[in-house]
Amino acid sequence: MKKLALITSLAFAGFAGAASAATQTFSETYGPATTNWNHNLGISQFDATLGTLTSATISITGSWTQHFEAENLGASIDTLTPQALVNFYFRDAPGASVAGNLAGASDSATGASFNATAWDNTTDYAGTSGTVFGNISGATTFSFNFANLAALTGTGTLGDLGYNVRATGNGSVGSDNGNLQTLIQTTSGYNLNVVYTYDAQLPPPSVPEPASLALIAAGLLGFGVSRKKRA
16 A cells, blocks of 8 residues: 555646746947946746746946046156046936945956156146056956845846946046046946845646546556565
8 A cells, every 4th residue: 555655646746837047138228338338137027827936136347447648747757657546336316326236346457567767847638747647448247136125126126126237436546646637437337147045836737637547546556466476
């Protein structure tokens, strides 16, 4: 009887619907654009008809370029050094309020120095007292795990919920005498992915009709009788 009970349970297992782990990934690209900018996410919220959301993660790669030019206006020689710095933030509030920052990353780099003479009486980022350093570029990646999953479920976008990415540029040119005229231009953008992990509710398999169930039962009984005769 123990073996018969086991076979019966295997025969009827899986009639009920079951949950299966699944993921859905959305991607978005923005920029490059001149910093300082805020960009609302156009990523779709999670569709509840797919199942139950169990986790959500956003990964952001921010890329940037800063252009530097400088002129020494001092009466003495000076060493000029471009110092690039760009910040990226993932936020849940508009504007520039620090309170809205959920995650972020900064990226910095230092360019080659220029040994400038005293001002040559021409402010043109050239000659012996000025230079065009050119561009410095970089990229940085960070991520954030959402805690309030219920708020992510809906038919709108994450931007509708206030989620956005912000970038700021804080480049400078190092100097000993501090008498400079500089031109610094910063552009940046991002690539991001949002991964929804959820339990997908699988549809239940078709239930055998009474006639099919009778055949299964007859087969199981026949198997039992056959075993009994062998014994």
